[in-house]
Amino acid sequence: MxxxxxxxxxxxxxxxxxxxxxxxxxxxxxxxxxxxxxxxxVIVTLLKNKFxxxxxxxxxxxxLDLVAIAQSSxxxxxxxxxxxVGYKLAGFPGILCSILGAILPPLIIxxxxxxxxAAFKANFVIQALLKGMRAGVGAVIVSVVYDMGSxxxxxxxxxxxxxxxxxxxxxxxxGVNVIYIILLVAALGVVRTLYRERGKDKTI
Amino acid sequence: xxxxxxxxxxxxxxxxxxxxxxxxxxxxxxxxxNQYHWLxxxxxxxxxxxxEMTPGPIAINAATFVGNQVAGIPGALIATFGCVLPSxxxxxxxxxxxxxxxNLSIMQxxxxxxxxxxxAMIATAGILILVPSFFLNGSxxxxxxxxxxxxxxxxxxxxxxxxxxxxxPVKVMVLCGAAEVAWESAAKFL
Numbered sequence: 395m396x397x398x399x400x401x402x403x404x405x406x407x408x409x410x411x412x413x414x415x416x417x418x419x420x421x422x423x424x425x426x427x428x429x430x431x432x433x434x435x436v437i438v439t440l441l442k443n444k445f446x447x448x449x450x451x452x453x454x455x456x457x458l459d460l461v462a463i464a465q466s467s468x469x470x471x472x473x474x475x476x477x478x479v480g481y482k483l484a485g486f487p488g489i490l491c492s493i494l495g496a497i498l499p500p501l502i503i504x505x506x507x508x509x510x511x512a513a514f515k516a517n518f519v520i521q522a523l524l525k526g527m528r529a530g531v532g533a534v535i536v537s538v539v540y541d542m543g544s545x546x547x548x549x550x551x552x553x554x555x556x557x558x559x560x561x562x563x564x565x566x567x568x569g570v571n572v573i574y575i576i577l578l579v580a581a582l583g584v585v586r587t588l589y590r591e592r593g594k595d596k597t598i
Numbered sequence: 599x600x601x602x603x604x605x606x607x608x609x610x611x612x613x614x615x616x617x618x619x620x621x622x623x624x625x626x627x628x629x630x631x632n633q634y635h636w637l638x639x640x641x642x643x644x645x646x647x648x649x650e651m652t653p654g655p656i657a658i659n660a661a662t663f664v665g666n667q668v669a670g671i672p673g674a675l676i677a678t679f680g681c682v683l684p685s686x687x688x689x690x691x692x693x694x695x696x697x698x699x700x701n702l703s704i705m706q707x708x709x710x711x712x713x714x715x716x717x718a719m720i721a722t723a724g725i726l727i728l729v730p731s732f733f734l735n736g737s738x739x740x741x742x743x744x745x746x747x748x749x750x751x752x753x754x755x756x757x758x759x760x761x762x763x764x765x766x767p768v769k770v771m772v773l774c775g776a777a778e779v780a781w782e783s784a785a786k787f788l
Contacts (some may be wrong), residue, residue, distance in 0.1 A: 427653060428653055429771055429772070430653045430654060430655075431651075434655055434723075435720050438720065439720065439767070440767055443767050447764075455713065458709075458712070458716050458717070459709050460696075461716050461720075462715075462716050463689060463693055463696060466616075466692070467685060467688035467692055468613050468614055468615055468684055468685065468688060469613075469657070469681070469684055469688070470615070470656070470657045470658055470681075470682075470685065472654070473658065473685050474685050474689045477689040477693075478689050481693045486690075489686065493682060493686065499653055500652065500654025500659050500662060501654075503652050503653065503654065504648070504652060504662035504674075505666055505674055507663075508666045508667065511644065514651075515648075518782070519783075520651075522775075522779040523778065524651050524775065525775075526776070526781075527771050527772070527775035528730075528749065528774075529728075529749040529750075529752035529774050530752065530753075530756045530773065530774030530775065531771055532724055532728035532753055533754075533760060533770065533774075534756070534767040535720060535723060535724030535727065536728075536757060537757060537761060537767075538720065539717060539720050539721045542716075542717045554713070554714045555714070557711055557714045557715055558715065559718070560718075561718035562718035562721055565719050565722040566725060566726075571616065572719055575715055576715065579711050579712055579715040583704075583712065584708060586707055586711065587704050587707030587708070588704075
């Protein structure tokens, strides 16, 4: 009798917990998506800030893996990022919550704007706001890159440092599509692992 | 019929825009202008401007904008649904594979080398936003009138608030926007 009550209490708690996660997921992605000016990577950095640094629901290495998944799938990176985080935290219900949170703001804002575009474009306050926000967006990204980059540097692995530099040069200076960079680097990872394991076998 | 067309046009855009953002633009152009004539080239240019000014991915913004133009709000919903459906499927499958096989050494090797590459690509995105913000004509040159000192000050201030006080990044961004509004208003009315 007592046991049954306890299990009931526990499942009730679990459901409450799960609903809490879903609610938090929805409102976080909604809030972040409302402020993803300047492209998909902004939401990636915001997601990292929220779920890694603030809530500690995901660790930093895992976040980078999730970003890689978001990157290598077709579609908008902001939406992909929201999906992958939603899946990781709460499975399919998580996906639904985070995707809804991610697409609602652009859906509403663009619907409004498509009916009063001229007024929007000419508005002085909106122009200035957007211009000023760019510097802030840049700072947010730089801050996250510093955190993530120093983690890579700390590993003191020359190959990883070379990958970081080469990927940056290819992407920034030569505009190589990220999907090629990801495929190439993934192949490099496979080769390296095979090489290492062969080495291990020999020493044994 | 128009709903089916909207759905499939944006399904294709969603399914083939690897690399996000600007990679999607030629696809949107091919579907929306060349094939279905839903927008003129001028409207498409406007759309890109709006998409850059407003939050949200360009493909989602395009879906909403085109859907609204062609078939009102239901059109916007259908087009957006078409656009995110491929993402849902691909990302879920990859995420499932990741959680299932992440402990395999080969997967570890791949992920280990991907991490620095991801950092590099995020860095690129940051620079692509900052350069046109600091330099008026979008290229790095310190000719008079091209280099803007105010955004650099905002950038430094924002970085300080983020690193030193761990301030919420969204608040930092809005603060920068508000500072620019205040500055320009003062310059205009004083």
